[in-house]
Amino acid sequence: MTVLAIDIGGTKLAAGIVDAGGDILARGEVPTLAAEGPERVLERIVRLAKDVLGRPGIPAETIHRIGIGCAGPVDRQAGLILNPPNLPGWVRVPLVEHIEKALGRPAVLENDANAAALGEFRYGAGKGARSLVYLTVSTGIGGGIILDGKIWHGLKDGAGEVGHMTLLPDGPVCGCGNRGCLEALASGPSIARRAREALGTGRPSRLREIRDVTAADVVRLVQEGDAVAAEVWNETVGYLGLGVAAVITILAPERVVIGGGVARAGDPLFEPLRREVRRRVKLVAV
Structure with a gap:
């Protein structure tokens, strides 16, 4: 299964198309500019995601899932960004709801370090x-x-x-x-x-x-x-x-x-x- 992955950091935003083997088929990144507040950053995330989905050779119609990593604390079940120290003003932001509505695909949220840990465990330095x-x-x-x-x-x-x-x-x-x-x-x-x-x-x-x-x-x-x-x-x-x-x-x-x-x-x-x-x-x- 090929998915859209989104990483939300205090300095930069990244998005990529990743296949079932962990290979990155396309990627992009832009500055977060966190001081502009959640609304502007969310707009930037959606634009970046659409740009990556629209790259030549990317079968966007076959990508049915979105995985999002963001600095904690987060509420995975409710899809909320709670109050990360490096994202000022992000208090109980309904990130998953916003992304699903904007991109038309179901999304899951995970603490970014947990997502990275799982990636290293399965494909990287933690394999085995x-x-x-x-x-x-x-x-x-x-x-x-x-x-x-x-x-x-x-x-x-x-x-x-x-x-x-x-x-x-x-x-x-x-x-x-x-x-x-x-x-x-x-x-x-x-x-x-x-x-x-x-x-x-x-x-x-x-x-x-x-x-x-x-x-x-x-x-x-x-x-x-x-x-x-x-x-x-x-x-x-x-x-x-x-x-x-x-x-x-x-x-x-x-x-x-x-x-x-x-x-x-x-x-x-x-x-x-x-x-x-x-x-x-x-x-x-x-």
Whole structure:
């Protein structure tokens, strides 16, 4: 069965046509522009979906299902987006109803990290495992948990909100309203914020040459030997190591898979993160 897949993130929207083997036949993405509010973003989602469905060679008439992933919290059964920290103003938005009406096909909603976890479990880095934790590190930080081959949703679909575990009780305010969450310390925007704060010390850094610093800029300058960028990045790895170590200690999954925009850093992230996790996990196999 071929389906239309839609991913709603705080930074970008993506849509794709995916066949039963997990192959992507067509795809597209546009900026979310979340500050414009739910109505404008929903319009953008529908336009993107119609564009992908209309691509040459795509048999749109044979696509009868839509799968939607969105940052939590969500109500899967009611098809509602509840109040994601990275989508301001999205309070109990009837997403599934809107998409079904606009595109004329039944849709199902899932937390985006859960959907990604299932994808990795079936087709990607988690293939062959029975248990897996997927972490997305991007505009926000989320988690999806696979236990005995199935998504673990928890009470009221609340499982996997790894980004909102508290690491620093008096740390920076998170979008969820708490302080010191992993997301407030190690997400893409948080890395950029800490880089800007580090410049306040007056130390020399090429970060000063960049008008709007991003996490990708920090990674690039780490590789070029910038000391301030390296300090910010090492802090990031430390915070992520704490979060991953806590998840492993609680669940002892066979695999931990990390994705999202920040994960595109590759070895500068994964090599020190593996070392940090091994250093911190004492009672569980890693």
